[in-house]
Amino acid sequence: MKKFIKIPLIVLGTIVLIAAIGLTYFNVRGIPKYEVNIPAEIQTTKVEVTAQRVARGEKIATVLCNGCHANSNNRLVGKHIGDLPKEFGKAYSLNITQDKEDGIGNWTDGELIYFLKTGIKRDGHFSPIMPKFPRMADEDVKSIVAYLHSDRYPVLATKGKQPAQEPSLLLKVLTNTVIKPIEIVKEPIYIPDSTNLVAFGKYVANDMIACYACHSKDFSKQDPLFPEKSLGFYGGGNGMPDLKGNIIYTSNLTFDEETGIAKYTEQQFIDAVKLCKKRDGTILRYPMIPHVTLTDYEVKAIYAYLKTIPKINNKI
Ligand code: HEC
Ligand code: HEC
Structure with missing residues (x-):
C-alpha cells in the first residue's frame, strides 16, 4: 500500500479503536455512582x-x-x-x-x-x-x-x-x-417576604416550580444554581415530546410585545397557569400542566416578576 494512504488509515483506525474502547467502557460502567457527602x-x-x-x-x-x-x-x-x-x-x-x-x-x-x-x-x-x-x-x-x-x-x-x-x-x-449531580447549597435558603411581589414571584417561578427549565431555550444549556444564566431565559422554544411523541415547543414568557406574553392581562395569565386556558380560549397542551394548587397571589407574583426580566424576541 502507498504510504500516503497507509498513514491516514492507521490514524483513522486508531481513532475508531479508541472511540470503541471508550463507548464500551461507558456502556459497562453505566451511570456513575458518587460519594454520599451529606452535610x-x-x-x-x-x-x-x-x-x-x-x-x-x-x-x-x-x-x-x-x-x-x-x-x-x-x-x-x-x-x-x-x-x-x-x-x-x-x-x-x-x-x-x-x-x-x-x-x-x-x-x-x-x-x-x-x-x-x-x-x-x-x-x-x-x-x-x-x-x-x-x-x-x-x-x-x-x-x-x-x-x-x-x-x-x-x-x-x-x-x-x-x-x-x-x-x-x-x-x-x-x-x-456532562450531566452531573448538583452541588449542595450550604447556606440556609429562605422563602422571600411575600409582600415583595417581584422577589416572591422570582422564588416561585425559578426556585420552587422551575418554570424557567421548560421555558428557556434548551435543557442542556441551563444552570440550576443560577437560573438567570440559562440560554434564552424564559424566551421559550424548548422542544419536548408529549405522551404521543409529538414535539411541543414552550411559549416565550418574556413581555416581548410581538412574540411574548405582553398582551396577557394578569387574570388571563392566572387562567393560563392554573387552568391551562390560553388567551385566545384554546387549551394549552401537555407537558404544560394546570398548576391548580398555586394560589392566585403566587401566580400574580410570577407575572410581576416576568415583567422585570429582559425581553427576548423569539417567535415560537
Ligand atoms: C420527570 C419525572 C420526575 C419528577 C417530576 C419527579 N421524579 Fe422522583 N424519580 C423519577 C425517576 C425517573 C426516578 C428514578 C431515578 C433512578 O433510580 O435513577 C425517581 C426517583 C425518586 C426517588 C428515589 C426512590 C428510590 O427508591 O430510589 C425519590 C425519593 C423521588 N423520586 C422523589 C420525588 C419527589 C419528592 C418529587 C417531587 C418534588 C419527584 N420525585 C419528582 C422521576 C421524577
Ligand atoms: C414541563 C414543562 C413546563 C413547565 C414546568 C411549565 N411550562 Fe408553561 N408551557 C409549557 C409548554 C410546552 C407550553 C406550550 C403549550 C402549547 O403550546 O399548547 C407552555 C405554555 C405556557 C403559557 C402560555 C403562553 C402562550 O403561549 O400563550 C404560559 C402562560 C405558561 N406556560 C406559564 C408557565 C408558568 C408560569 C410555569 C411555572 C409555574 C410554567 N409555565 C411551567 C411547558 C411547561
Missing part, C-alpha cells in the same frame, strides 16, 4: 410533620412530583416515564410511598433532602432523569418530606416495584461527561 446539618434533620407543612408539601408535590410518580389511582408507586425522549432509553419513576421494602419507608429525612437537592441517592446512585431542587427554600423541602411522611392518600405504604432503569448508551456517555 451534618442535613444529615441530622428531623422533619416534624405538622398539618401546615403537610398541606404545603402536598400543594408543591401535586405540581412537581405526582405527574411522574403517581399511578392511575393517584398512589405514588411510580411508573414508566412515557414522555422521556427515546434517545435516553427507558426510565421508571420509583415507588415513593411509605412502604419499607418497595417504597422509601426506610430513608431518613436527611437522605431525602440530600437526594432532592443533588440527585444523589443514599447508596451513591445518581438519577439524571429525576429533576433536582437545589434552590428550593429549606422550609419548602421540609414540607415535601413532611407530606411524604403524612397520612395523605397518595403516600400511604403501598406495595409495587418498578422494572430496572434502561439508560441508553447516550445517557451513559452524557452522565460520564
Whole structure:
C-alpha cells in the first residue's frame, strides 16, 4: 500500500479503536455512582410533620412530583416515564410511598433532602432523569418530606416495584461527561417576604416550580444554581415530546410585545397557569400542566416578576 494512504488509515483506525474502547467502557460502567457527602446539618434533620407543612408539601408535590410518580389511582408507586425522549432509553419513576421494602419507608429525612437537592441517592446512585431542587427554600423541602411522611392518600405504604432503569448508551456517555449531580447549597435558603411581589414571584417561578427549565431555550444549556444564566431565559422554544411523541415547543414568557406574553392581562395569565386556558380560549397542551394548587397571589407574583426580566424576541 502507498504510504500516503497507509498513514491516514492507521490514524483513522486508531481513532475508531479508541472511540470503541471508550463507548464500551461507558456502556459497562453505566451511570456513575458518587460519594454520599451529606452535610451534618442535613444529615441530622428531623422533619416534624405538622398539618401546615403537610398541606404545603402536598400543594408543591401535586405540581412537581405526582405527574411522574403517581399511578392511575393517584398512589405514588411510580411508573414508566412515557414522555422521556427515546434517545435516553427507558426510565421508571420509583415507588415513593411509605412502604419499607418497595417504597422509601426506610430513608431518613436527611437522605431525602440530600437526594432532592443533588440527585444523589443514599447508596451513591445518581438519577439524571429525576429533576433536582437545589434552590428550593429549606422550609419548602421540609414540607415535601413532611407530606411524604403524612397520612395523605397518595403516600400511604403501598406495595409495587418498578422494572430496572434502561439508560441508553447516550445517557451513559452524557452522565460520564456532562450531566452531573448538583452541588449542595450550604447556606440556609429562605422563602422571600411575600409582600415583595417581584422577589416572591422570582422564588416561585425559578426556585420552587422551575418554570424557567421548560421555558428557556434548551435543557442542556441551563444552570440550576443560577437560573438567570440559562440560554434564552424564559424566551421559550424548548422542544419536548408529549405522551404521543409529538414535539411541543414552550411559549416565550418574556413581555416581548410581538412574540411574548405582553398582551396577557394578569387574570388571563392566572387562567393560563392554573387552568391551562390560553388567551385566545384554546387549551394549552401537555407537558404544560394546570398548576391548580398555586394560589392566585403566587401566580400574580410570577407575572410581576416576568415583567422585570429582559425581553427576548423569539417567535415560537
Ligand atoms: C420527570 C419525572 C420526575 C419528577 C417530576 C419527579 N421524579 Fe422522583 N424519580 C423519577 C425517576 C425517573 C426516578 C428514578 C431515578 C433512578 O433510580 O435513577 C425517581 C426517583 C425518586 C426517588 C428515589 C426512590 C428510590 O427508591 O430510589 C425519590 C425519593 C423521588 N423520586 C422523589 C420525588 C419527589 C419528592 C418529587 C417531587 C418534588 C419527584 N420525585 C419528582 C422521576 C421524577
Ligand atoms: C414541563 C414543562 C413546563 C413547565 C414546568 C411549565 N411550562 Fe408553561 N408551557 C409549557 C409548554 C410546552 C407550553 C406550550 C403549550 C402549547 O403550546 O399548547 C407552555 C405554555 C405556557 C403559557 C402560555 C403562553 C402562550 O403561549 O400563550 C404560559 C402562560 C405558561 N406556560 C406559564 C408557565 C408558568 C408560569 C410555569 C411555572 C409555574 C410554567 N409555565 C411551567 C411547558 C411547561
